[in-house]
Structures are given as C-alpha cells and as structure tokens.
Amino acid sequence: MSQKEWPLWEVFIRSKQGLDHKHVGSLHAADAEMAIQNARDVYTRRLEGVSIWVVESKHVHASNPDDAAAFYEPANDKIYRHPTFYTVPDSIKHM
Amino acid sequence: METAELTQEEQFQTRIDADVRIEPKDWMPEAYRKTLIRQISQHAHSEIVGMLPEGNWITRAPSLKRKAILLAKVQDEAGHGLYLYSAAETLGASRDQLLADLHSGKAKYSSIFNYPTLSWADMGTIGWLVDGAAILNQVPLCRTSYGPYARAMVRVCKEESFHQRQGFEIMQTLCEGAPAQKAMAQDALNRWWWPTLMMFGPKDADSPNTEQSMKWRIKRFTNDELRQKFVDMMVPQAEFLGLTVPDAQLQWNEQKQGYDFGDVDWAEFWDVVKGNGPCSRERVQARVDAWNEGAWVREAALAHAEKRKQRAETAAA
Ligand SMILES: [Fe+2]
Ligand SMILES: [Fe+2]
Numbered sequence: 083m084s085q086k087e088w089p090l091w092e093v094f095i096r097s098k099q100g101l102d103h104k105h106v107g108s109l110h111a112a113d114a115e116m117a118i119q120n121a122r123d124v125y126t127r128r129l130e131g132v133s134i135w136v137v138e139s140k141h142v143h144a145s146n147p148d149d150a151a152a153f154y155e156p157a158n159d160k161i162y163r164h165p166t167f168y169t170v171p172d173s174i175k176h177m
Numbered sequence: 178m179e180t181a182e183l184t185q186e187e188q189f190q191t192r193i194d195a196d197v198r199i200e201p202k203d204w205m206p207e208a209y210r211k212t213l214i215r216q217i218s219q220h221a222h223s224e225i226v227g228m229l230p231e232g233n234w235i236t237r238a239p240s241l242k243r244k245a246i247l248l249a250k251v252q253d254e255a256g257h258g259l260y261l262y263s264a265a266e267t268l269g270a271s272r273d274q275l276l277a278d279l280h281s282g283k284a285k286y287s288s289i290f291n292y293p294t295l296s297w298a299d300m301g302t303i304g305w306l307v308d309g310a311a312i313l314n315q316v317p318l319c320r321t322s323y324g325p326y327a328r329a330m331v332r333v334c335k336e337e338s339f340h341q342r343q344g345f346e347i348m349q350t351l352c353e354g355a356p357a358q359k360a361m362a363q364d365a366l367n368r369w370w371w372p373t374l375m376m377f378g379p380k381d382a383d384s385p386n387t388e389q390s391m392k393w394r395i396k397r398f399t400n401d402e403l404r405q406k407f408v409d410m411m412v413p414q415a416e417f418l419g420l421t422v423p424d425a426q427l428q429w430n431e432q433k434q435g436y437d438f439g440d441v442d443w444a445e446f447w448d449v450v451k452g453n454g455p456c457s458r459e460r461v462q463a464r465v466d467a468w469n470e471g472a473w474v475r476e477a478a479l480a481h482a483e484k485r486k487q488r489a490e491t492a493a494a
C-alpha cells in the first residue's frame with residue numbers, strides 16, 4: 083500500500099500585530115487550508131500567533147551557503163554605508 | 178586564507194567548537210547527518226508513543242479539570258513529536274520512512290513508554306518524574322549544534338514545565354489525601370523510579386557514541402552526569418511529598434555534594450530496548466493500527482485537494 087505523502091509546508095507566524103511573520107517550522111497537509119488549520123494546532127496552542135502564512139516547501143528558493151563568502155562579499159568593504167563611518171563634531175546635536 | 182588548508186570536516190568541527198549553529202543546507206559529515214536523523218527521530222517517536230500510556234487515562238481522569246489538563250498535556254506531546262519530525266526532515270529524511278521505521282521496530286523510542294499505567298497516580302508520577310527527566314535531557318539540547326533541532330527543543334522546553342507541574346500537583350493532592358491515596362502515590366513511585374533512571378540511557382562506559390556526540394555538540398552532558406543530576410533534584414521533592422524513593426542504597430554523599438544511589442537493573446533495560454518491555458508490542462501495534470486505519474483519510478484528503486485544484490484550474494481557463 084504505497085501512496086503519496088501529503089506535501090510539506092513551511093509555516094510562518096506573526097506573533098502579534100506590528101511584528102513580521104517568522105518561520106517556525108514545517109508540517110504536512112493535503113492543501114493550504116488544512117496546512118493553516120494544522121499550523122494553528124501544532125504551532126499556536128498558547129496564543130503564539132495572530133496570523134499564519136503557509137508556503138509549500140517546494141516553492142521556497144534559497145541562497146547557497148557554500149557561496150556565502152563570495153555572495154555577501156560586496157557588502158563587506160562598504161563601511162561608509164554605516165553611520166559610524168562619519169565623525170560628527172561634538173557640538174552638533176540631534177544627529 | 179589559513180582555513181583553505183583545513184579539510185571540509187576540520188572546518189566543520191571548527192564551526193562546532195566556536196558554537197556556530199549548523200543549518201540544513203550547510204555542508205556536514207554524513208555521519209553527523211545520520212546520527213542526528215537517528216537521534217531526532219528517536220526523540221520524535223518517543224513523544225508520539227509517549228501519548229499512549231497517558232492517553233489511557235483521559236477517559237478516566239477523576240475530574241473534568243484533570244481531564245482537560247491531561248488532554249492538553251497529551252496534545253502537547255503530539256506537538257513535540259511534530260516539531261521533531263519536522264526538524265528531522267530538514268536533514269533529508271522522509272516522514273513516511275521515519276514512521277515506517279517505527280512501525281517495523283527498526284527505530285527505537287524511549288524505553289519508559291513500554292511500562293503500563295495502572296492507576297491514576299501514574300499520571301502524577303509520569304508528569305513529575307518522566308517529564309522531569311525529559312526536561313533534564315532536553316534543556317541542554319536547546320544549545321545543540323544543529324539549528325532546527327535546537328529551535329524545536331526551545332519550543333518543547335517552554336511547554337514541558339507545565340507537564341511537570343501538573344504531575345507534581347497530582348502527586349501532592351494524593352499525598353495530602355486519604356491513606357489509600359498516599360499508598361497509591363507510593364506504589365506509582367515504586368514502579369516508575371527505576372524505569373525513569375533508565376531514561377538517561379546506558380552507563381557512560383557502555384555508551385560508545387557519547388564521545389563523538391559530545392564532540393559534535395549533539396549531546397552536551399553524559400548519561401551518568403544527567404542521571405546524577407536527576408537523583409539530586411528528585412530526592413528532596415520526594416521527601417517533600419513524604420514518599421520513599423525505592424532504593425536502599427540511596428544516601429547523601431557530603432563529599433561529592435550529591436546522592437549515592439543503587440545501580441539500575443541493566444539486564445531489564447536492555448531487554449526493554451530490544452522490544453521485550455511489558456507493553457512494547459502493544460505500543461507499536463497501537464501506532465501501526467492508527468497508521469493503517471488512517472490510510473483512507475490520507476488518501477481522501479489528497480484526492481479532495483487534487484479535485485479542488487482541478488476545478489479551480491477549469492474555472493480559470
Ligand atoms: Fe514532550
Ligand atoms: Fe512532556
């Protein structure tokens with residue numbers, strides 16, 4: 083009796099109004115509606131969320147960790163992007 | 178770059194030593210992956226099978242309040258199992274395969290759940306002792322080297338202290354009750370004490386994988402260290418309840434600032450691990466039945482989802 087597994091879904095939860103949805107884990111469900119219901123039961127038994135997103139895992143595209151050094155390198159030598167790069171005279175306030 | 182001279186495996190170990198978490202798509206030694214899949218799925222199976230001995234008392238809880246609490250506790254254990262299966266799947270394991278391994282007996286789960294729950298006091302003892310032991314095992318795992326496992330454990334640990342407290346409260350109520358109730362509590366402690374000590378696994382000397390697991394920071398304390406901590410933690414609690422720990426060799430050791438205690442019956446432990454515990458067959462059979470009896474639901478839900486998808490596509494065309 084071999085059969086297909088229910089698809090895997092990634093679950094994202096907004097813990098309260100004003101905050102981002104955050105990845106919390108995954109689960110299996112036959113469709114999106116069931117995934118949301120299961121996510122409520124698995125990940126919000128203690129009011130951990132006010133909003134749930136589910137995305138089928140196969141639709142998530144990720145950067146490759148092996149390329150991380152080269153991939154993020156362009157941001158590495160641009161310290162002038164940070165406010166601390168600039169010296170402001172002591173007498174200048176509110177900057 | 179100096180790191181260029183290190184092998185991939187040495188670089189991996191350097192990251193572990195620096196307490197950098199390993200994430201799913203990072204390179205990892207095959208043995209690390211395999212060990213983790215085995216450990217995490219074994220842990221997940223323990224949560225799922227662990228629902229059975231307590232589920233046994235849901236319909237017979239002594240009050241509506243106790244019934245609601247036990248139901249919530251057992252539901253949490255289902256959640257723990259699901260967090261952990263989800264962590265194991267990030268390593269490339271398939272859920273159906275993990276379950277198949279449980280059903281065939283290839284995969285193990287905690288030996289403790291192969292003991293029967295004979296009285297209501299067992300619900301108190303399981304929450305207090307068994308969840309207490311689980312907490313000791315699990316808290317250090319919140320800092321385990323594999324990211325998804327550590328994050329799942331953080332979630333689990335947040336929920337466990339409710340489990341332990343509700344168990345302790347049941348014990349306290351029984352111990353403050355009629356002599357027959359107190360005797361019931363003592364009887365439960367007598368039956369569960371030694372199997373609980375077995376939960377920490379074989380003695381360090383008989384646990385050949387411990388060293389590698391500690392090196393990989395999959396494990397952060399040895400079995401014997403955790404067992405000692407557990408005894409030191411529990412004896413004063415048993416004394417508070419007015420219960421006697423069933424170990425004639427139990428004695429405070431001033432020098433080591435901990436208790437000396439008797440040896441676990443290791444022959445019994447290995448026998449239970451091999452699948453010969455008093456309820457081993459019954460537990461696995463219950464999981465197999467649940468899986469088989471749920472087959473039509475899984476199939477129907479997939480067929481329904483497929484039909485709705487097609488209908489939506491036709492409507493859009
Ligand atoms: Fe649990
Ligand atoms: Fe628990």
